[in-house]
Amino acid sequence: MTRLHSVIIAAMIALCPLLAAGAGQARAPDLPFAGGCDLVKAGKLSYRGTCAVLRTKVTAEDTSGRCTGEVITVKIPGRGEANLLRGVGKDCASQFLDSPVTFIGEDSEGWLVVSTEAGKVLRFEPGPEPGLPVLDGFLAGMDSCTPSxxxxxxxxxxxxxxxxxxxxxxxxxxxxxxxxxxxxxxxxxxxxxxxxxxxxxxxxxxxxxxxxxxxxxxxxxxxxxxxxxxxxxxxxxxxxxxxxxxxxxxxxxxxxxxxxxxxxxxxxxxxxxxxxxxxxxxxxxx
Known part of the structure; x- marks a missing residue:
C-alpha cells in the first residue's frame, strides 16, 4: 500500500460520521464539510442533494516525489465515496472515479465542476481549503539570515x-x-x-x-x-x-x-x- 493510498483511506474513514451537520454548514479544514452536490451520468441527473466533502493535502512524501496537491473525497448518500486526485507534478494527473479528468474548475457560484472521460460530471460545494503544513522548523532563521x-x-x-x-x-x-x-x-x-x-x-x-x-x-x-x-x-x-x-x-x-x-x-x-x-x-x- 502506498502513502497516497493511506491518505485516501484515512480521508474515507474521516467521512464515516456522514452529514452529522446540515447542508452548507462549514467545518474545520480537517473534518468533513456538508454541502450541496449534483451528479450527472450520461447526460442525466443522477443525484442532487447533500454530500460530505473532505479535502486532504497530498505531499511529495505521499507520492515518492511525483506530485503535490490534494485528494478531495466526496461521499454521496446511497452511492458511496468518490476520490478526486487533484495534483501537480510528474505522473500526477487528476483522476475522478478512476477515470482521467477532462475538466476541473469553479463555476460562477464557487462550486467545483469535475468532468471525466467516462462522461460523468460532478458539481459540488468544495468546502474549506485543507490545512497547510507548518514549516516553522524547516524555514527557521529566514528572518535573521541564520538558516536552519x-x-x-x-x-x-x-x-x-x-x-x-x-x-x-x-x-x-x-x-x-x-x-x-x-x-x-x-x-x-x-x-x-x-x-x-x-x-x-x-x-x-x-x-x-x-x-x-x-x-x-x-x-x-x-x-x-x-x-x-x-x-x-x-x-x-x-x-x-x-x-x-x-x-x-x-x-x-x-x-x-x-x-x-x-x-x-x-x-x-x-x-x-x-x-x-x-x-x-x-x-x-x-
Missing part, C-alpha cells in the same frame, strides 16, 4: 541538483541526476523547481505550500555562485501582502541585524523587499 541546518542542507542539495559550469551560457539550467531531498520528508517533484543562470550566479525558485510563523508561503528562492560556491541570496515569498509581512517580521528583522553586527560584525542583511506580495530577503557577503 535543514534549510542549509536543502540549499546545498539544490546546488548539486542544478550544478552548472561557471562558463555556461545564461539561460535555464537542467536538473542533474541528483534528486532534490525535501527535508520535511520525501523527494521534491522536479516540476516545482525552476533554475536559470544569470551572469555569475544561478537562481533557483522552489514552489512551496505551507505556513511560516502563521503566514502562508508561496516559494523560496536561492542564488548561489557556481565558481567558488557559497550562498549569495535567499528569499521567502509569501502569499500575504507586504504590510502583513512587515507587521509580522519588521521589528524582529531590525533587532536581529543589530545584534548580529554588534556581536560578530557579520554583514549578512535581512530586509523586506518592496512590492507585492511580501518577500523576505537575506543577502550574504560575497
Amino acid at each position: 541546518e535543514a534549510l542549509k542542507t536543502f540549499f546545498e542539495n539544490l546546488s548539486d541538483s542544478y550544478a552548472t559550469p561557471p562558463d555556461a551560457p545564461d539561460g535555464p539550467v537542467a536538473a542533474t541526476e541528483t534528486p532534490v531531498i525535501w527535508p520535511p520528508g520525501g523527494l521534491l517533484a522536479p516540476e516545482l523547481v525552476a533554475a536559470q543562470k544569470v551572469g555569475p550566479r544561478v537562481q533557483i525558485d522552489v514552489a512551496l505550500q505551507g505556513n511560516y510563523l502563521g503566514l502562508p508561503v508561496a516559494r523560496v528562492q536561492y542564488d548561489y555562485r557556481p565558481e567558488g560556491g557559497g550562498f549569495l541570496e535567499q528569499s521567502l515569498v509569501f502569499e500575504s501582502p507586504r504590510a502583513e509581512v512587515v507587521a509580522r517580521f519588521g521589528a524582529a528583522i531590525d533587532q536581529a541585524e543589530r545584534t548580529l553586527r554588534a556581536e560578530t560584525g557579520d554583514r549578512n542583511r535581512a530586509y523586506i523587499a518592496e512590492g507585492e506580495p511580501g518577500r523576505l530577503v537575506c543577502v550574504f557577503p560575497e
Whole structure:
C-alpha cells in the first residue's frame, strides 16, 4: 500500500460520521464539510442533494516525489465515496472515479465542476481549503539570515541538483541526476523547481505550500555562485501582502541585524523587499 493510498483511506474513514451537520454548514479544514452536490451520468441527473466533502493535502512524501496537491473525497448518500486526485507534478494527473479528468474548475457560484472521460460530471460545494503544513522548523532563521541546518542542507542539495559550469551560457539550467531531498520528508517533484543562470550566479525558485510563523508561503528562492560556491541570496515569498509581512517580521528583522553586527560584525542583511506580495530577503557577503 502506498502513502497516497493511506491518505485516501484515512480521508474515507474521516467521512464515516456522514452529514452529522446540515447542508452548507462549514467545518474545520480537517473534518468533513456538508454541502450541496449534483451528479450527472450520461447526460442525466443522477443525484442532487447533500454530500460530505473532505479535502486532504497530498505531499511529495505521499507520492515518492511525483506530485503535490490534494485528494478531495466526496461521499454521496446511497452511492458511496468518490476520490478526486487533484495534483501537480510528474505522473500526477487528476483522476475522478478512476477515470482521467477532462475538466476541473469553479463555476460562477464557487462550486467545483469535475468532468471525466467516462462522461460523468460532478458539481459540488468544495468546502474549506485543507490545512497547510507548518514549516516553522524547516524555514527557521529566514528572518535573521541564520538558516536552519535543514534549510542549509536543502540549499546545498539544490546546488548539486542544478550544478552548472561557471562558463555556461545564461539561460535555464537542467536538473542533474541528483534528486532534490525535501527535508520535511520525501523527494521534491522536479516540476516545482525552476533554475536559470544569470551572469555569475544561478537562481533557483522552489514552489512551496505551507505556513511560516502563521503566514502562508508561496516559494523560496536561492542564488548561489557556481565558481567558488557559497550562498549569495535567499528569499521567502509569501502569499500575504507586504504590510502583513512587515507587521509580522519588521521589528524582529531590525533587532536581529543589530545584534548580529554588534556581536560578530557579520554583514549578512535581512530586509523586506518592496512590492507585492511580501518577500523576505537575506543577502550574504560575497
